[in-house]
Amino acid sequence: MSEFVHKLKSNPRNNVIDDSFWQIKYQDDHRGLELIPLLTTTIPANKSGVVVKLIKDHVDEDAHDLGHLRRIAKEADLIKEGQVEGETADSTEKKPASEVFLRVIIASKDTEVDFETIKAGITAILSYEPPFHTDYASKYLPFTKQESVEWSRNAWPIMWRGNTAAIQTKLSDSELSEMKQKLNEVIALSKANSGTKELPVATLIVDPKTGEVLSRKLDTRHKQGNPLNHCTMEAIAEIASQELARRQERGTSKQEREREGKQETIDGEEDDRLYLCLEMHVYTTHEPCPMCAMALNHSRVGRLVYVESSPGSGGIEPNSGGSHGIHWNPQLNWKYEVWKWVGDDLGVEKVDESVNA
Amino acid sequence: MTTKYEYHSGFMEEALEQAELSLNNNEVPVGCVFVHNGKVIARGMNDTNKSLCGTRHAEFLGIEHILKTHTADIFEEVDLYVTVEPCIMCASALRQLKIKCVYYGCANDRFGGCGSVMSIHSDKGVDPTYKAYPGFYREEAIMLLRRFYCQENENAPTEKKENKKQRELKTAFQPFDFTKYVHSEEEFVEVYGEEYLHLYQESLKEKLKETGKGEKKRKTKK
Numbered sequence: 405m406s407e408f409v410h411k412l413k414s415n416p417r418n419n420v421i422d423d424s425f426w427q428i429k430y431q432d433d434h435r436g437l438e439l440i441p442l443l444t445t446t447i448p449a450n451k452s453g454v455v456v457k458l459i460k461d462h463v464d465e466d467a468h469d470l471g472h473l474r475r476i477a478k479e480a481d482l483i484k485e486g487q488v489e490g491e492t493a494d495s496t497e498k499k500p501a502s503e504v505f506l507r508v509i510i511a512s513k514d515t516e517v518d519f520e521t522i523k524a525g526i527t528a529i530l531s532y533e534p535p536f537h538t539d540y541a542s543k544y545l546p547f548t549k550q551e552s553v554e555w556s557r558n559a560w561p562i563m564w565r566g567n568t569a570a571i572q573t574k575l576s577d578s579e580l581s582e583m584k585q586k587l588n589e590v591i592a593l594s595k596a597n598s599g600t601k602e603l604p605v606a607t608l609i610v611d612p613k614t615g616e617v618l619s620r621k622l623d624t625r626h627k628q629g630n631p632l633n634h635c636t637m638e639a640i641a642e643i644a645s646q647e648l649a650r651r652q653e654r655g656t657s658k659q660e661r662e663r664e665g666k667q668e669t670i671d672g673e674e675d676d677r678l679y680l681c682l683e684m685h686v687y688t689t690h691e692p693c694p695m696c697a698m699a700l701n702h703s704r705v706g707r708l709v710y711v712e713s714s715p716g717s718g719g720i721e722p723n724s725g726g727s728h729g730i731h732w733n734p735q736l737n738w739k740y741e742v743w744k745w746v747g748d749d750l751g752v753e754k755v756d757e758s759v760n761a
Numbered sequence: 762m763t764t765k766y767e768y769h770s771g772f773m774e775e776a777l778e779q780a781e782l783s784l785n786n787n788e789v790p791v792g793c794v795f796v797h798n799g800k801v802i803a804r805g806m807n808d809t810n811k812s813l814c815g816t817r818h819a820e821f822l823g824i825e826h827i828l829k830t831h832t833a834d835i836f837e838e839v840d841l842y843v844t845v846e847p848c849i850m851c852a853s854a855l856r857q858l859k860i861k862c863v864y865y866g867c868a869n870d871r872f873g874g875c876g877s878v879m880s881i882h883s884d885k886g887v888d889p890t891y892k893a894y895p896g897f898y899r900e901e902a903i904m905l906l907r908r909f910y911c912q913e914n915e916n917a918p919t920e921k922k923e924n925k926k927q928r929e930l931k932t933a934f935q936p937f938d939f940t941k942y943v944h945s946e947e948e949f950v951e952v953y954g955e956e957y958l959h960l961y962q963e964s965l966k967e968k969l970k971e972t973g974k975g976e977k978k979r980k981t982k983k
Contacts, residue, residue, distance in 0.1 A: 631833050632824065632854050637816060644814030651813075680815045694881055695857065698850035698874070702815035716887045719853070726884035730849060735878050737871065758887045760857055 421575050424747030425583065425709075428721055429732050437555050439540040440468055441513040444560075445526060446479060446535050449504040458525045459510055467514035472545040474561045479505045509560070513538070573741060583687075583709050586610060586617075587745060590687045591711065591752055593622055601626050604753035605761050607635040608687040609643055612706065618684070619643055634760070636688060636696040640681060640703050647678045681705045689752045690761035691744070694719035697730035701738050711745040716757035765954035766897075769864050772796055772842040773897040776866070779806040779819065780844045780905050784912075786811065790905040793819045793843035795827060797835065803827045819843060820851040824858065836860050844902040846895060849874035852881035856888045863893040866902030868942075876942045894952050895942050896960070900934050907931060939964040 419427040447455050456475065511517055527533045541560035545567050546552040552564040575583070586608060594606035605623040610616065619642040621635040683706035690712045692700070697719030700708060708720075708731065718724030720731055720742055731742045755761055763771070772794055779792025783806035795803040805823030809815055820843060827835065836858040841847075844866040847855060852874025855863060863875060863882065874881040875893035883890045911930050939961050943949045949961040 629832065630825070630828050631857055632821070640816055641814055644812055644817075647813050678813075680813070693853060693857070694874075694879075694886075695850050695853035698848065698853065698872075699816045702848075702850060704815070725886050726879075726881070728849075728879060728881075733878075760853075760887065 419573075420746060422580055422747075424745060425575065425580070425743040426746045427573055428729075428742045428744055437546075437551075437558070438543040439559060440543045442539045442541050442560060443510045443513055443519060444507050444537045444539045445510060445523075446505050446507050446537070447526070447530060449506050451530060452476060452506050452508065454529050455508060455526055458529065459508070459522065462522045462525070463511045463515060463517050465515075466511050467516070468512045468543060470509065470512065470541070472562055473509065473541050474563050475509050477507050477561050479507050507537070507539070509539075509541075510536075512541075575743075582615060583743065586685075586687045587709060587711060587750060589617070590689055591750055593620060594689045594752070596622055598753065603755055603759065603761065605635055605690050605755065606688070607639040609639045609681060609705075610685040610687065612683065612685045618646070632695065634693070634696050636686070636692050637699055639686070640699055643678070643681050643684070643703075651677065679704070685709065688761075690714055690755060691718035691720050691724060693717045693760035694725065694728055694730060695760070697728070700740060701730060701736060704738055705740050707741040707743070709743045709745070711750055711752045712754060712761075713744065714755075714757075714759075714761050717760045764956055765952065766957050769842070769894075769897050769952075772801070772840075773844070773864065773866060775801060775804070776842045776844050777898055777901055777905070779804050780902065783807045783819070784905055784909055790909050791819045791843065791845045793823055793841060795823050796840045796842065797838055802831075802839070816850065818848065818851050820847060820854065824854070833858060840864065842897070844898070844905065845869050846873040846875050846877055846893070848872035849879050849881055852879070852893075856882060856886065856891060859889055860891050862891060864897055865893065865895050866897055867899045867906075868895055868937075892952075893942070896937060896939060896953075899937060903934065904932070936967060937964070938968065940968055 419429070421427070445455075510519070510522055523533075523536060539560050542555045542562060546555055546562060546564070547567055549564055549566075552562045556562045590606050590608045593608070594604045597604045597606075602625070603623045607619075607621045608617050609619040611618055619639040621639040621642065623633075623635040624638075625631055625633040681700075681703040683704070685707045686700060686705050686709070688708070688710040691710055691714040692708070693714065694717075713721055713724060715721075715724050719728045721744070722729060730736070731740050733739075775794045776792045779794065780790040781792070783792060784790035786806070788807040788810050791807045793805045794801045795805075803823040803826040805819035805821070805826070807819045808817040808822060820841065823841075827839070836855075838861055840861050841855065841863045842865070843863065846865045846867065846869040847863060848869060849872055865875070868877045870877055872878060876882075876895070882893045907930055939949065943952070943961065946958065946961060950958055953960070
């Protein structure tokens with residue numbers, strides 16, 4: 405096993421199930437504590453409503469996403485090591501005793517707002533100038549609850565409501581054995597190209613409900629004289645042409661029924677029409693190139709499983725090609741799960757790094 | 762004498778005709794032409810709805826037409842004119858074919874692979890990079906897309922139809938930021954011609970105004 409895979413396996417966050425399948429997510433899911441400076445102020449609890457409203461009116465949009473932070477923290481919770489003291493903490497503090505004091509986020513310091521106006525506004529509300537501080541907060545939502553607790557101890561408190569990016573996808577034992585069986589099937593198919601000028605690359609598209617293989621494609625880009633005819637593109641096209649034929653067949657039989665004066669339609673005829681490759685599972689021998697990875701996105705597949713990484717040309721893994729992570733890009737309107745085989749050697753033939761598998 | 766901008770725009774007009782055709786066929790209106798030695802050698806229009814296949818983009822139809830009569834190495838001498846920025850899939854396909862250059866109409870903020878969402882044409886990869894230049898008949902390309910999204914889709918469920926009827930055809934345009942896609946004045950002049958340098962300079966001015974605003978605010982903060 406390569407050193408790369410071993411390193412990933414040793415990191416518990418990297419989602420390896422049963423020592424054999426590694427779930428690849430967007431690389432930004434795995435980031436540590438990175439701090440951003442905040443401008444905050446200390447105010448009496450009974451004034452927090454008005455002050456928060458004033459802040460909201462002045463700060464349209466913060467430079468950072470602060471959705472994971474508490475807007476207001478208890479003063480007592482904030483005395484901790486590593487805390488940077490306020491710029492004007494020693495300024496005129498005339499707060500009456502016996503009141504409860506809260507510390508409120510005005511905005512992150514990178515935000516382009518007129519801080520002086522806001523400070524003046526708060527001073528006017530309180531009728532005295534409160535202390536303003538620079539506090540530090542985590543730039544990102546943590547990955548785990550444990551991380552949230554730890555980061556809140558070292559920086560501004562985090563509001564932990566879970567992180568959907570961190571939810572580990574569960575695979576049942578039967579799913580695991582199904583995935584392994586389908587991988588062996590796609591590898592067996594790829595062997596047909598051994599010793600020819602074609603690539604030892606193959607793709608299966610599977611209906612996840614029945615386990616039925618709907619398309620089985622071996623790479624034949626050389627024979628076809630089209631360098632873009634990758635087996636994954638061909639498998640997607642085959643699903644479409646099967647559906648087209650099915651609809652045409654049905655259209656014909658519907659017309660025949662109508663000619664015979666039969667009005668009834670078959671139940672569910674419209675409902676079971678396939679939409680692209682919606683939620684289907686795709687098995688390939690090699691990590692797909694950006695073209696194929698995006699074709700799977702356009703086709704709305706649910707899951708991709710493959711064996712061999714394509715460090716030069718791949719469109720999925722954080723360390724492949726241009727680090728695109730096309731299956732899990734927050735800017736795209738569809739995501740699909742990806743599992744890479746990291747178990748025992750299944751005998752997939754390697755291809756040259758300069759090849760788009 | 763035709764200017765550089767007019768030269769490229771002439772081919773873009775032919776790509777727009779293809780986009781118009783795909784609109785009439787109830788397809789997302791994107792069209793393209795492939796140009797070799799100053800001649801159009803293939804045309805393509807989007808075909809995803811009719812084929813039920815999400816990968817039948819205009820570029821692929823044109824590419825397949827060319828490969829019927831040529832070997833793939835011809836693409837090293839072929840330019841593409843396409844009304845909308847190639848998506849990530851097409852941008853990768855064009856790079857694998859070693860296309861000479863890509864000229865496009867409007868940016869594609871949802872799927873664009875030549876500078877908008879990703880920069881597949883120029884980032885790390887195994888195939889040679891290529892240049893991609895936006896802004897030829899940009900507004901016409903956008904209007905075609907807007908017309909498509911306003912027109913009724915007969916296959917859509919009834920409630921969706923009603924929603925679409927309420928959609929108004931907008932005709933205003935946001936200013937286009939050339940600086941995001943073209944990295945120097947020299948390069949801009951090289952592609953678009955001296956006469957159109959003002960377009961780039963307006964983008965630059967707009968960008969400076971934005972950063973200037975930031976600077977000023979940061980100063981008042983202190």
